[in-house]
Amino acid sequence: MYTPTSTNISYFEDNSTLFDSEYTPYKDRVETYLVPFIFAIIFIVGVLGNGTLVIVYVRHRGMRNAPNTYIFSLALADLLVILICVPFVSTIYTLESWPWGEVICRLSETGKDISIGVSVFTLTALSAERYCAIVNPFRKLQLRKLPLVCATFIWAAALLFAAPAAIFSNTSTAHIHNNVTILYCSPYPPGWTNYPKWMTLAKALIYYALPLLVIAFFYVLMAQRLLASTKEMPGALHAGQGEAQAKARKSVACMVLIFVIVFFICFLPYHALEMWFYLSPTAQSDYNDWIHAMRIMGFCLSFLNSCVNPVALYCVSGVFRQHFNRYLCCRRGALHPTCSSRLSRTAICETSFRSTQRLRCNRNPTESVVISNYDYGSKKKNNLISRNSDGVTIMTIRDSNDFLTDVNEKCINR
Structure with a gap:
C-alpha cells in the first residue's frame, strides 16, 4: 500500500494524519533497500570517475584546452552533489525521519541546486563551444581565456539561482501514523502555499526546458553541419577516404545526439512528476503506487546523471580511457594519440x-x-x-x- 514519503511536502502540510490502512512500514517497502544500493553505486562511480577527471585536468597542463575546461567544471559540479547530497538524501526512502538536522538539510538542498545549475549551464556552454569549433575551428585559438571566464560566470549564476534554497530550506514536522511524528527536510518555507508551485515551475524552465532547447538547437546545427560537409568533399578524394570521412562525421552527429537524449532521460521524469505533483489540483488524490514508483525512478535518475558523464567519456574517448586506466588500474605508459x-x-x-x-x-x-x-x-x-x-x-x-x-x-x- 502506498504511503507518502518525506519528499511529499505538500501532502504532509494538507494531510497531517494518515489512515492506518494507508501506512506501510519502511521495513516492508522495496525502496528501503533498493534506493541505498543504487545511491551506493552512484557514489562510488561518481567519485572515482569525476575525481579522475579533476586530477588529470589539474596535474597535466597540456590537457587544459577549451572543452576540457568545461568538462572540469562539470566534474566539479558532479562531485559537489555526490559528496554533500548523495550520502544524506539516500536515506529519504530508507528512514522515516530526516536524521541529519537543519544545517545538513540546508547544505544538501543548496548544493543540489548549485550542482544542477552548473551542470546544465556548462552543458549549454559546451554545446555552443562544440558548434563554434566545428563551424570555425580556428577562432577558438584566439579566445583561450573565454572558457575560464564562462565557467566562472556559470558558477556565479548557479550560486545566485541556489540562493532561495540556502535561505528557505528548513526541517519541518508531520504526523504520519497514529501518534508518530517525523522530521523532514523541505526546500520550501512553511506557510507559503504558492511558493512550491512557482519554484517548481521556475526550476523546470531554468534548469531543464530552456537549456535543453538551446542544447538541442546547437546540436541540430552541429549535426547538419557535419552531415552537409560530407557532400562538400572534393571529387579527387579516393572513394574509400570519402566514405571513411562521411562515416566519421555521421558518427559524431549520432554521438552528440546521444548526449542530448541521456540528459533528457535523466531529468525528464523528475521535472515532469514534480510539476504534476505541485501544479495539478488532483495530484494528491491521484497519487498511487505506480506514480510513487515513477517518482522514485526520477529521483534516482536525477542523481545518476552525476556519474554517467565519466562513463560516457571512458567509452568514447581513447585518451581519457588511458588516463583512467593509468590512475585507477595502475597501467602506466605513455599515451600515443x-x-x-x-x-x-x-x-x-x-x-x-x-x-x-x-x-x-x-x-x-x-x-x-x-x-x-x-x-x-x-x-x-x-x-x-x-x-x-x-x-x-x-x-x-x-x-x-x-x-x-x-x-x-x-x-x-x-
Missing part, C-alpha cells in the same frame, strides 16, 4: 573529433601527409613543415592540448 593532418592548398582544415582524437583535413592525392605525435602530459608544440607537389611550403602548428574530444591545430600557408 595520433593526429593525421591532411593539408590542402588553401590549408583549410575541418575538425572531426573522435575517440582517437584525430584531426582530418582535405587534401589532393598529390599532396603530402604530415603525421605527428605528442608527449604524455606535455605542453610541447610540434611545428611540422612539408612541401606539396607545387613547391608550396606548408607549416602545421600543433598545440598538444589533446585530451577528450579536441585537438587544437592551425594550418598556415607560406
Whole structure:
C-alpha cells in the first residue's frame, strides 16, 4: 500500500494524519533497500570517475584546452552533489525521519541546486563551444581565456539561482501514523502555499526546458553541419577516404545526439512528476503506487546523471580511457594519440573529433601527409613543415592540448 514519503511536502502540510490502512512500514517497502544500493553505486562511480577527471585536468597542463575546461567544471559540479547530497538524501526512502538536522538539510538542498545549475549551464556552454569549433575551428585559438571566464560566470549564476534554497530550506514536522511524528527536510518555507508551485515551475524552465532547447538547437546545427560537409568533399578524394570521412562525421552527429537524449532521460521524469505533483489540483488524490514508483525512478535518475558523464567519456574517448586506466588500474605508459593532418592548398582544415582524437583535413592525392605525435602530459608544440607537389611550403602548428574530444591545430600557408 502506498504511503507518502518525506519528499511529499505538500501532502504532509494538507494531510497531517494518515489512515492506518494507508501506512506501510519502511521495513516492508522495496525502496528501503533498493534506493541505498543504487545511491551506493552512484557514489562510488561518481567519485572515482569525476575525481579522475579533476586530477588529470589539474596535474597535466597540456590537457587544459577549451572543452576540457568545461568538462572540469562539470566534474566539479558532479562531485559537489555526490559528496554533500548523495550520502544524506539516500536515506529519504530508507528512514522515516530526516536524521541529519537543519544545517545538513540546508547544505544538501543548496548544493543540489548549485550542482544542477552548473551542470546544465556548462552543458549549454559546451554545446555552443562544440558548434563554434566545428563551424570555425580556428577562432577558438584566439579566445583561450573565454572558457575560464564562462565557467566562472556559470558558477556565479548557479550560486545566485541556489540562493532561495540556502535561505528557505528548513526541517519541518508531520504526523504520519497514529501518534508518530517525523522530521523532514523541505526546500520550501512553511506557510507559503504558492511558493512550491512557482519554484517548481521556475526550476523546470531554468534548469531543464530552456537549456535543453538551446542544447538541442546547437546540436541540430552541429549535426547538419557535419552531415552537409560530407557532400562538400572534393571529387579527387579516393572513394574509400570519402566514405571513411562521411562515416566519421555521421558518427559524431549520432554521438552528440546521444548526449542530448541521456540528459533528457535523466531529468525528464523528475521535472515532469514534480510539476504534476505541485501544479495539478488532483495530484494528491491521484497519487498511487505506480506514480510513487515513477517518482522514485526520477529521483534516482536525477542523481545518476552525476556519474554517467565519466562513463560516457571512458567509452568514447581513447585518451581519457588511458588516463583512467593509468590512475585507477595502475597501467602506466605513455599515451600515443595520433593526429593525421591532411593539408590542402588553401590549408583549410575541418575538425572531426573522435575517440582517437584525430584531426582530418582535405587534401589532393598529390599532396603530402604530415603525421605527428605528442608527449604524455606535455605542453610541447610540434611545428611540422612539408612541401606539396607545387613547391608550396606548408607549416602545421600543433598545440598538444589533446585530451577528450579536441585537438587544437592551425594550418598556415607560406
